[in-house]
Amino acid sequence: MSVCRRLNLIACALCVCFAWTPVGRADDESKRTCATAFADAQRLMRTGSLIEAKKKLVLCGGPQCPAVMTPDCQQWLSSVEASMPTVVFQVSSASGPPLKDVLLSVDGGDSVALDGRAVAVDPGAHDVTIKANGHHPSTTHFIISEGEKLRREVVTLAPLSVFRPNDHRTLPTQITPANALNAKSPTSRVTLPVLIVTSGAVLAGISAVYFGLEARADDRQLGKCTPDCTREAVDHTKREYLWTNLSIGLAAAGITTAVVLFFIHGHSAARPTTTTLSIGMGPAGFGPMATGAF
Numbered sequence: 001m002s003v004c005r006r007l008n009l010i011a012c013a014l015c016v017c018f019a020w021t022p023v024g025r026a027d028d029e030s031k032r033t034c035a036t037a038f039a040d041a042q043r044l045m046r047t048g049s050l051i052e053a054k055k056k057l058v059l060c061g062g063p064q065c066p067a068v069m070t071p072d073c074q075q076w077l078s079s080v081e082a083s084m085p086t087v088v089f090q091v092s093s094a095s096g097p098p099l100k101d102v103l104l105s106v107d108g109g110d111s112v113a114l115d116g117r118a119v120a121v122d123p124g125a126h127d128v129t130i131k132a133n134g135h136h137p138s139t140t141h142f143i144i145s146e147g148e149k150l151r152r153e154v155v156t157l158a159p160l161s162v163f164r165p166n167d168h169r170t171l172p173t174q175i176t177p178a179n180a181l182n183a184k185s186p187t188s189r190v191t192l193p194v195l196i197v198t199s200g201a202v203l204a205g206i207s208a209v210y211f212g213l214e215a216r217a218d219d220r221q222l223g224k225c226t227p228d229c230t231r232e233a234v235d236h237t238k239r240e241y242l243w244t245n246l247s248i249g250l251a252a253a254g255i256t257t258a259v260v261l262f263f264i265h266g267h268s269a270a271r272p273t274t275t276t277l278s279i280g281m282g283p284a285g286f287g288p289m290a291t292g293a294f
Helices: 003-047 050-060 070-083 192-225 231-267
Strands: 086-093 103-106 124-131 138-144 151-157 274-282 285-293
Touching: 003 050, 003 070, 050 070, 086 124, 124 151, 138 151, 192 231
Parallel strands: 086 151
Antiparallel strands: 103 124, 124 138, 274 285
């Protein structure tokens, strides 16, 4: 064999070695990434972080990962998509028309533009902040359950007050001694009974929310242990649902009573007192006289 042929064979062998090494390293790195995504997805599903879990499952169920992971990842992905709640936000101005160029932020995260489509969120409690140009931002707190789809949240934003130099402002009316007698102090409809009944309705509403959440949580536990659940656990859940219904009834009754008292007090307000001073002949002779409705 000639020297030139031997050199050519050695060069080819070196090229094959150098080309094979990066491919092997790339495959190892891809496998580590897939294994990490596979483990992280299970942890995120257990903690209720379904949005992040979906990202990991899409990765480990893709063609770049080993085929042994694909069935589990795709099955978990279908389950996560079915359990992930979605919310549809309807944002309008206090004057009525819907708003455009609205930004939404969930729990202080990055702001995203609302385009009319449903927004996916993790199950649980959230603080949603909505902003729009020329309007005050609004933060809404709500609790959404796992699997709840297309929940509608209506948000109304108050416009910012704009001062215009050419505005004609009405000067306050001066009260003279002649019409001071006819002045009437405004009577508030918010009386002590209205405040007491309203406070009771608010407490009943808070109680309904508390017992409702507790009953829902215990009901899920019963679903896991059925049919081996204890009688005590079943009765405890029934009592929580009973207290929830009673609290809702008390809250509704309190609100109705407060509204009735509010309007009854407004209609029963005293009539305005009007008086007129004049000089004329009365039963006791010529002198000042006061006439009017008291």
